[in-house]
Amino acid sequence: MSESDRYVALSRYVLGGGLDASCFELRERPKPRPGQGQVLLQALALSADPYMRSRMTGQDTFFLPQYALGAPIESLGVARVVESRNPSYKEGDLVTGLVEWADYSVWNGHGKLDGGGLLLPVASSIPKISHALGVYGLNGLTALFGILYVARPKPGETLVVSGAAGGIGTIAGQIAKIMGARVVGIAGSAAKCAVLLQQLGFDDALDYRLPSFQSDLQTRVPNGADIYFDNVGGKLSQTVMWQMRRQARVIECGQISTYEDPSGGWQVDIRPIHAKGLRWESFTTAHFQELMPGATAQLIHWVEAGKLTVLETEYHGLQSAPQAMIGIMSGENIGKTVVNLTAAAA
């Protein structure tokens, strides 16, 4: 009898409204076997990221494919090579790239989305392997590219960041601080705001769920932000944009609040952009792929120098992966959301 393997599948698409446990199933399959040129991976840590929600709507995003129902969800992950039929990898290598939400998956040897199809080595010196998904992974790189190459804050400018307590926001805000900006974080609870102020050194933090949010913003950013680094979109961002100074910059990094919009589109009401003459810029990490080596080295430097604090919300075990995704969409996380499988892997 062949060995079996567990995996998490999406059981139905949800367009509009929230995910719940019934959207996912834990299933079994025969343990996959690598073909010529391929590699068998044992997953050690999985990433849950907001962008994945837009692959669960059943509606074409035009740039990210939908997850197939009943098939393993895939995300970035850290894995151990347990069998290699590819000369570039050997058994025992610690790697990061797109993996399935499964105990075992096969890297097929060619390009796929997001990881650029690459299976990259993970330095064994990093203190926690999940950092390869967070501060040294898509989150950290996105934050660095967004702040250094798109937002480009000048010393003394006020940068407002939404989703400030999230995987990208925590790092983006800290990098903007390093660059000399006054950083105001927007997050969804008093506890998150306290973390931003006390652990990450933000200059100010506002809870957007308070009824006083709009007037708080007027009081605490009286001249309007110079830069709005937006991870959230929707109504929250409308409030912020109406409050910006003329010809200020909006940097769109993500739009988590719109990923569950029933229209399926990432809809932005541009009236504040028009009325205030704002500049809106978007980017994805893929646009900066050429700059990844230096960016990673810079992030390592800042973490090791104690200038960048890394926060994580951890889930344990493959069966908890759906809850990690549900949690990130309902704002339960602080910092990077990871699913550690290491106990199971031991």
Place this chain on the structure above:
Amino acid sequence: MSESDRYVALSRYVLGGGLDASCFELRERPKPRPGQGQVLLQALALSADPYMRSRMTGQDTFFLPQYALGAPIESLGVARVVESRNPSYKEGDLVTGLVEWADYSVWNGHGKLDGGGLLLPVASSIPKISHALGVYGLNGLTALFGILYVARPKPGETLVVSGAAGGIGTIAGQIAKIMGARVVGIAGSAAKCAVLLQQLGFDDALDYRLPSFQSDLQTRVPNGADIYFDNVGGKLSQTVMWQMRRQARVIECGQISTYEDPSGGWQVDIRPIHAKGLRWESFTTAHFQELMPGATAQLIHWVEAGKLTVLETEYHGLQSAPQAMIGIMSGENIGKTVVNLTAAAA
């Protein structure tokens, strides 16, 4: 018995869908009389502009007030001072500013929207008074500010302009040509495209109503536009943006297709902006008010030097003003839409 005056009022708000003649009424009132500091104006030409549509929805735009039902519609216009109780104006002066859609209206002596509340002199040397509303008015200034200060095309760059045959598009495209760009116009009929190519010297012109529009765009702008100067928004602009090169610039000048959207918002699906890392900038002429004198002089220079061709769609008589507005929203116009009242005024 007091003299009477005719005016055009909005009879109902229309949120979603098109205007028709039943949305307007021609009404009578006593001829208005100027108070201390005020001026009585006789309208000579009225402007119909797409932005006015967003004052006819009944929904707060957050920056332009709704027209009151039953009260005179107001727009920019050219008028003759027929009675002055303000030392800055004298009888017979030719002026431009916000006027009512009426034979007579009173300028109240203080600030109002759009015209900046100003009642500005019109040089009697201009060949047609309606030019004070078009090429030397809001349309020409918007086109000039948008091209010279926001889009800033470099020689050899490809600039795609939507609403290319409209009041702003015709001028924006010609200014971009003067600055050395390759200019591709998008318009809604073969006749309009012919005008762009033959009368205005555009490099290329595409009819977005053809089923082949998307593939035409791919063929004729194979490397993607460097700049998209957008007067239209909606589905048309989605098609253009998916076709742009990475990190190209979108200049949002107007969104005529969204002014009749039932949501009331100016909704933009930002997925192409995100996926291609585009930069989106918006502006209004109000942001450049300080630069109006030089801009007007520049426009006069280009017109008189034969470098800027002025096109108009003219309606005649106050009773035709509703049709001018309906026509502009359904794309009947080529160039600036004006309502001439001069025969009535003669």
